[in-house]
Amino acid sequence: MRLTTAQALVRFLSRQWSERDGVERRLIEGCLGIFGHGNVAGVGQALAEQGAGARSALPYYLARNEQAMVHTAVGYARAANRLSTFACTSSIGPGATNMVTGAALATINRIPVLLLPGDVFATRVSAPVLQELEDPRSYDVTVNDTLRPVSRFFDRINRPEQLPSALLAAMRVLTDPAETGAVTLALPQDVQAEAYDWPEELFRDRVWHVPRPVPEPAALARAVRAIESARRPLIVAGGGVKYSEACEELRHFAEKHGIPVGETQAGKGALPYDHPLAAGAVGHTGTAAANALAREADLVIGIGTRYTDFTTASRTLFGGARFLNINVAAFDAAKHAGETLVADVKEALFALDAAVGRTVGAPAWRADPEWSARAARLAGEWREEIARATSGRELTQPVLLGVVNDALNDLPDGGVVVNAAGSMPGDLHRLWRPGDPDQYQVEYGYSCMGYEIAGGLGVKLARPDREVVVLVGDGSYLMMAQEIATAVQEGVKLVVVLVDNHGFASIGGLSESVGARRLGTAYRLRGDSGELDGGPLPVDLAVNAASLGADVLTARDPDGLRAALAKALAARTTTVVYVEPVPAEGPPAQAWWDVPVAEVSRLPETRAARERYEERKRDQRPYL
Ligand SMILES: Cc1ncc(C[n+]2csc(CCOP(=O)(O)OP(=O)(O)O)c2C)c(N)n1
Numbered sequence: 313m314r315l316t317t318a319q320a321l322v323r324f325l326s327r328q329w330s331e332r333d334g335v336e337r338r339l340i341e342g343c344l345g346i347f348g349h350g351n352v353a354g355v356g357q358a359l360a361e362q363g364a365g366a367r368s369a370l371p372y373y374l375a376r377n378e379q380a381m382v383h384t385a386v387g388y389a390r391a392a393n394r395l396s397t398f399a400c401t402s403s404i405g406p407g408a409t410n411m412v413t414g415a416a417l418a419t420i421n422r423i424p425v426l427l428l429p430g431d432v433f434a435t436r437v438s439a440p441v442l443q444e445l446e447d448p449r450s451y452d453v454t455v456n457d458t459l460r461p462v463s464r465f466f467d468r469i470n471r472p473e474q475l476p477s478a479l480l481a482a483m484r485v486l487t488d489p490a491e492t493g494a495v496t497l498a499l500p501q502d503v504q505a506e507a508y509d510w511p512e513e514l515f516r517d518r519v520w521h522v523p524r525p526v527p528e529p530a531a532l533a534r535a536v537r538a539i540e541s542a543r544r545p546l547i548v549a550g551g552g553v554k555y556s557e558a559c560e561e562l563r564h565f566a567e568k569h570g571i572p573v574g575e576t577q578a579g580k581g582a583l584p585y586d587h588p589l590a591a592g593a594v595g596h597t598g599t600a601a602a603n604a605l606a607r608e609a610d611l612v613i614g615i616g617t618r619y620t621d622f623t624t625a626s627r628t629l630f631g632g633a634r635f636l637n638i639n640v641a642a643f644d645a646a647k648h649a650g651e652t653l654v655a656d657v658k659e660a661l662f663a664l665d666a667a668v669g670r671t672v673g674a675p676a677w678r679a680d681p682e683w684s685a686r687a688a689r690l691a692g693e694w695r696e697e698i699a700r701a702t703s704g705r706e707l708t709q710p711v712l713l714g715v716v717n718d719a720l721n722d723l724p725d726g727g728v729v730v731n732a733a734g735s736m737p738g739d740l741h742r743l744w745r746p747g748d749p750d751q752y753q754v755e756y757g758y759s760c761m762g763y764e765i766a767g768g769l770g771v772k773l774a775r776p777d778r779e780v781v782v783l784v785g786d787g788s789y790l791m792m793a794q795e796i797a798t799a800v801q802e803g804v805k806l807v808v809v810l811v812d813n814h815g816f817a818s819i820g821g822l823s824e825s826v827g828a829r830r831l832g833t834a835y836r837l838r839g840d841s842g843e844l845d846g847g848p849l850p851v852d853l854a855v856n857a858a859s860l861g862a863d864v865l866t867a868r869d870p871d872g873l874r875a876a877l878a879k880a881l882a883a884r885t886t887t888v889v890y891v892e893p894v895p896a897e898g899p900p901a902q903a904w905w906d907v908p909v910a911e912v913s914r915l916p917e918t919r920a921a922r923e924r925y926e927e928r929k930r931d932q933r934p935y936l
């Protein structure tokens with residue numbers, strides 16, 4: 313079949329399917345894109361020729377910023393439990409490098425996205441083409457090489473003949489739960505337009521079976537021994553539990569053996585929040601309950617977690633525990649010198665269910681009953697803390713989150729909450745009561761300002777059946793608000809709660825705690841002193857949101873927020889609820905986080921911060 317490379321690519325992508333547990337889905341749901349000379353005549357022409365409307369084989373979506381379109385693809389893929397994603401086409405040069413941040417976010421969070429940056433001429437006849445980076449040491453270096461370290465698979469298609477094998481490799485990595493992340497196929501602009509005679513076989517429907525690897529028997533036996541020799545085990549549930557759709561199995565396993573469960577950001581919602589064994593968030597942004605258990609546990613069973621420094625409180629949290637790590641990726645399973653069980657989470661829990669406590673002659677194994685009872689008591693106390701922190705007459709941030717939480721939990725569909733950076737993720741981790749595992753979509757692997765609205769758009773594309781509420785700080789909003797226009801264009805309805813505290817509350821607090829005087833963390837005019845300490849900025853974000861095509865409501869107190877949310881949730885079009893919360897401290901951090909403080913300074917507050925830092929640093933230990 314004679315087609316251009318780009319036409320062949322588009323044709324191929326529209327015929328890829330993923331399958332898990334017998335359910336088939338489109339693997340590449342559509343193509344987000346911004347055109348320039350590096351992709352308009354190739355991929356752009358190919359999309360146009362196949363008819364890129366909503367009902368076409370590969371629907372096309374115009375986004376506003378290439379970074380944002382990768383966020384949208386991530387939001388979509390994450391809400392689809394990594395079984396389906398989007399392709400992102402960009403021009404060469406800045407369009408391509410704009411995707412680097414999105415690619416890093418995808419790869420760090422282990423979320424599949426397919427990136428198709430244009431690239432400079434393979435023939436080099438017109439070099440240097442507009443936007444080409446010239447490296448005097450080598451002509452085969454291009455700006456797209458910045459995508460290599462943030463991609464789990466990267467290839468440059470310098471000849472049409474290279475396309476089939478690159479496509480097959482790309483699909484394999486996208487659908488491999490252990491390897492997945494950003495996958496990049498860089499497409500030189502001349503090659504995109506070049507015709508070639510492709511085998512028909514390339515374009516047949518292809519099903520990529522997303523595997524559920526089962527545990528190796530010997531590793532399973534070791535895991536069983538580790539569990540049966542523990543008295544005070546604690547499960548740390550990560551995103552892998554949700555991606556594997558193993559929340560029911562987790563609940564069953566925890567209940568059967570009386571094991572309390574702490575959750576990471578990605579794993580939050582794995583257990584119902586009011587389950588007696590749900591200790592809630594664990595780590596630096598964790599609950600007093602989960603963290604107390606973490607300090608005393610003798611075995612930490614990490615399930616589908618990669619143990620970031622927030623989870624381990626920079627390796628100060630888990631007291632004398634040993635680790636048993638259940639993970640589909642050997643890399644993550646091997647962390648903290650743990651006993652490793654490399655397997656799909658659902659399969660691993662299934663195998664453990666059959667094996668733990670079945671040793672002939674031994675009584676069915678359970679955690680120390682006092683431990684389980686203590687966990688239930690602590691979890692109950694934390695639920696009271698949540699109720700305290702989220703109620704009140706003033707619209708503080710915790711109260712705001714409580715109001716949004718209640719509004720979503722009252723919906724028949726449960727809704728989805730989306731957030732990524734600033735002071736909200738920590739409060740959300742500690743205080744949010746997820747109605748079900750699909751409700752909580754906080755991106756905290758890259759904690760990328762600007763993800764919120766663009767990612768929320770992707771979540772809504774994946775879950776049109778649910779109301780999607782995006783929580784966004786003013787700092788994040790100012791970095792990447794423009795995808796509101798994309799949501800309006802697509803008729804994709806979002807509710808955006810814009811939390812304007814006139815700067816960086818999170819980093820402001822952090823700055824003060826490390827002796828950095830809150831420099832550059834409040835939005836103020838440059839004042840007479842020459843510092844950024846003048847009056848408030850005359851910037852009206854509510855008007856800004858309206859200018860992008862959203863309906864805008866303003867809320868000033870908890871009742872006003874309830875009313876505005878009810879209206880926004882009932883609306884058919886994208887609605888922004890603008891809020892200026894009353895400054896207030898949420899519950900204090902229940903565990904440390906390592907942010908190194910200046911070792912010498914003329915500032916007394918820095919020296920005091922350094923003293924505190926050195927004290928806390930003493931608790932840090934490698935887990936060996
Ligand atoms: C792209 C990016 N740049 C910088 C940071 C570092 N950072 C983390 S939170 C934050 C401030 C966020 O401000 P805002 O969205 O207003 O939330 P707030 O802290 O006020 O709740 C910054 C600068 C980041 N996470 N992402």
Ligand SMILES: [Mg+2]
Pocket residue numbers: 734785786787811812813814815816817
């Ligand atoms: Mg802010």
